[in-house]
Amino acid sequence: MNILGCGSALPTTRHFASSHVLNIREKLFMIDCGEGTQLQLRRSKLKFSRLNHIFISHLHGDHCFGLMGLLSTFDLLGRTAAMHIYAHPDLESILGMQLDYFCKKMDYEVVFHPINPAKVETIYEDRSVSVTTIPLIHRIPTCGFLFSEKKTPDHIKRDMIDYYNIPTYDINRIKNGEDYVLEDGTIIANNRLTTPSTPPRKYAYCSDTLYHRQIIEQVKGIDLLYHEATFADCDLSKAQTTFHSTALQAATIARDADVKQLVIGHFSVRYEDEDVLLKEAQSVFPNTILATENLKIVL
Amino acid sequence: MNILGCGSALPTTRHFASSHVLNIREKLFMIDCGEGTQLQLRRSKLKFSRLNHIFISHLHGDHCFGLMGLLSTFDLLGRTAAMHIYAHPDLESILGMQLDYFCKKMDYEVVFHPINPAKVETIYEDRSVSVTTIPLIHRIPTCGFLFSEKKTPDHIKRDMIDYYNIPTYDINRIKNGEDYVLEDGTIIANNRLTTPSTPPRKYAYCSDTLYHRQIIEQVKGIDLLYHEATFADCDLSKAQTTFHSTALQAATIARDADVKQLVIGHFSVRYEDEDVLLKEAQSVFPNTILATENLKIVL
Numbered sequence: 001m002n003i004l005g006c007g008s009a010l011p012t013t014r015h016f017a018s019s020h021v022l023n024i025r026e027k028l029f030m031i032d033c034g035e036g037t038q039l040q041l042r043r044s045k046l047k048f049s050r051l052n053h054i055f056i057s058h059l060h061g062d063h064c065f066g067l068m069g070l071l072s073t074f075d076l077l078g079r080t081a082a083m084h085i086y087a088h089p090d091l092e093s094i095l096g097m098q099l100d101y102f103c104k105k106m107d108y109e110v111v112f113h114p115i116n117p118a119k120v121e122t123i124y125e126d127r128s129v130s131v132t133t134i135p136l137i138h139r140i141p142t143c144g145f146l147f148s149e150k151k152t153p154d155h156i157k158r159d160m161i162d163y164y165n166i167p168t169y170d171i172n173r174i175k176n177g178e179d180y181v182l183e184d185g186t187i188i189a190n191n192r193l194t195t196p197s198t199p200p201r202k203y204a205y206c207s208d209t210l211y212h213r214q215i216i217e218q219v220k221g222i223d224l225l226y227h228e229a230t231f232a233d234c235d236l237s238k239a240q241t242t243f244h245s246t247a248l249q250a251a252t253i254a255r256d257a258d259v260k261q262l263v264i265g266h267f268s269v270r271y272e273d274e275d276v277l278l279k280e281a282q283s284v285f286p287n288t289i290l291a292t293e294n295l296k297i298v299l
Numbered sequence: 300m301n302i303l304g305c306g307s308a309l310p311t312t313r314h315f316a317s318s319h320v321l322n323i324r325e326k327l328f329m330i331d332c333g334e335g336t337q338l339q340l341r342r343s344k345l346k347f348s349r350l351n352h353i354f355i356s357h358l359h360g361d362h363c364f365g366l367m368g369l370l371s372t373f374d375l376l377g378r379t380a381a382m383h384i385y386a387h388p389d390l391e392s393i394l395g396m397q398l399d400y401f402c403k404k405m406d407y408e409v410v411f412h413p414i415n416p417a418k419v420e421t422i423y424e425d426r427s428v429s430v431t432t433i434p435l436i437h438r439i440p441t442c443g444f445l446f447s448e449k450k451t452p453d454h455i456k457r458d459m460i461d462y463y464n465i466p467t468y469d470i471n472r473i474k475n476g477e478d479y480v481l482e483d484g485t486i487i488a489n490n491r492l493t494t495p496s497t498p499p500r501k502y503a504y505c506s507d508t509l510y511h512r513q514i515i516e517q518v519k520g521i522d523l524l525y526h527e528a529t530f531a532d533c534d535l536s537k538a539q540t541t542f543h544s545t546a547l548q549a550a551t552i553a554r555d556a557d558v559k560q561l562v563i564g565h566f567s568v569r570y571e572d573e574d575v576l577l578k579e580a581q582s583v584f585p586n587t588i589l590a591t592e593n594l595k596i597v598l
Binding site: 009010012013016028035038039041042043058061065066068073076077090094097098101102145147194238243 | 308311316338397426435
């Protein structure tokens with residue numbers, strides 16, 4: 001997971017607006033695309049051509065004003081592969097109008113997938129991963145995204161395969177969990193022939209939202225939770241009126257959902273020293289880190 | 300003159316997209332507003348509230364995709380003063396549609412001034428400065444902008460004023476060039492009573508354009524010319540097909556217009572070492588410098 005930007009609505013010299021990129025088995029998935037995302041993507045050295053899916057959490061500028069620049073750059077670079085965008089239905093006409101004007105005669109298609117942020121729904125699925133919406137509570141319709149990796153086949157034990165002289169065409173079945181039957185009828189249990197593959201990983205992105213305990217159910221036990229922490233607890237009332245969360249609340253969600261690691265971000269410009277937010281979160285959930293531009297977390 | 304960005308269409312890790320800000324007697328004037336301009340404006344420490352006029356040369360994304368982010372940030376910051384935007388008429392509906400959606404209930408007005416890039420026209424004027432369009436030749440309608448400072452009143456020689464006992468209420472007339480007549484009818488020539496004020500300064504911004512000798516007339520003898528130099532001379536044919544200029548051509552314009560200084564910018568990403576462009580320009584017009592982010596030139 002690569003963080004391209006983790007600031008909040010106002011520009012600062014410290015942060016870019018929101019954007020994350022997930023690299024799942026060499027396919028890239030972008031979540032949110034604030035202004036400057038294409039610059040940050042260039043800096044990240046991630047391959048532009050590997051990115052085919054962009055998910056937008058909500059239509060506030062700091063989460064989507066970088067889209068036109070990114071799509072227009074792809075056009076200039078001669079992209080031909082379709083780009084899929086998953087967002088609130090309102091974005092389609094806003095983006096469409098700009099694409100019509102600024103990118104006449106594009107060589108690639110922008111495929112728009114309207115999503116309903118109020119519903120839990122699987123909006124994308126391929127052989128490696130599924131993406132499910134996480135309804136959030138913000139000033140406008142907003143959702144987070146849960147990326148769930150699919151299980152990969154188990155690893156075979158080469159020496160056991162050789163020992164039993166198992167032919168190549170049976171190996172895929174064994175990788176996928178089947179036992180093996182010898183010619184004399186003896187059953188060799190699958191766990192004697194394989195070692196388990198890496199357990200599938202899960203990542204959730206939850207920004208922007210009021211403290212919203214309903215998400216706990218969806219992010220239970222996941223490997224990594226990115227949760228907004230716009231404010232510190234001393235500004236709780238500000239968080240409530242603007243429909244944002246405090247660092248303490250983000251950590252409470254992480255603790256109660258028993259996630260493995262928490263990254264907090266979307267910091268208000270008022271905190272010159274973001275360690276205040278980090279310490280606050282760690283007091284409730286020790287395995288918390290601060291988001292920062294160009295941070296890369298390998299799960 | 301502050302350069303916020305001087306890259307060309309594709310994002311690089313070296314340059315931001317086009318944007319300049321002029322500070323004329325503490326009023327700020329922005330020319331072009333590519334993506335990331337608001338981040339660069341924040342870095343520049345220029346006061347957001349002093350900026351009331353934005354001039355857009357043409358509607359390619361690298362010259363205007365930063366507008367929505369900038370206007371939206373002004374709204375979040377509680378701006379109330381009107382913002383005037385001077386651009387090709389097509390921008391009005393594109394921007395209007397986005398403002399309607401992303402900035403509902405704005406506390407300030409965006410006043411749109413459509414300009415005709417094909418005509419030389421004074422599109423702005425106040426007590427200190429006038430702004431005139433410079434028609435350019437590009438793939439879409441494009442114009443540059445000539446900023447002409449107005450003459451400030453001359454400085455009075457305090458000792459001469461005292462010597463002739465000239466009353467305070469006559470001083471403004473003398474500052475503006477009038478002679479003074481003593482009670483006995485003696486005429487004291489203005490140049491005995493004043494020293495000339497700083498000569499008014501002129502700055503022109505010409506980007507993007509094909510080599511276009513007609514601009515020489517308009518930029519004759521000015522203090523500073525910013526001229527695009529997207530390509531080196533070895534890529535002249537590329538410059539011609541994309542309607543851009545080479546560094547050599549920019550310098551030829553500067554030399555033939557007898558300007559005092561040339562700044563070249565809008566560099567193509569293909570030149571890792573922009574000194575190639577600088578040397579090429581300097582071979583024709585020695586007083587050339589390379590544009591760079593956060594460069595500030597005081598005239």
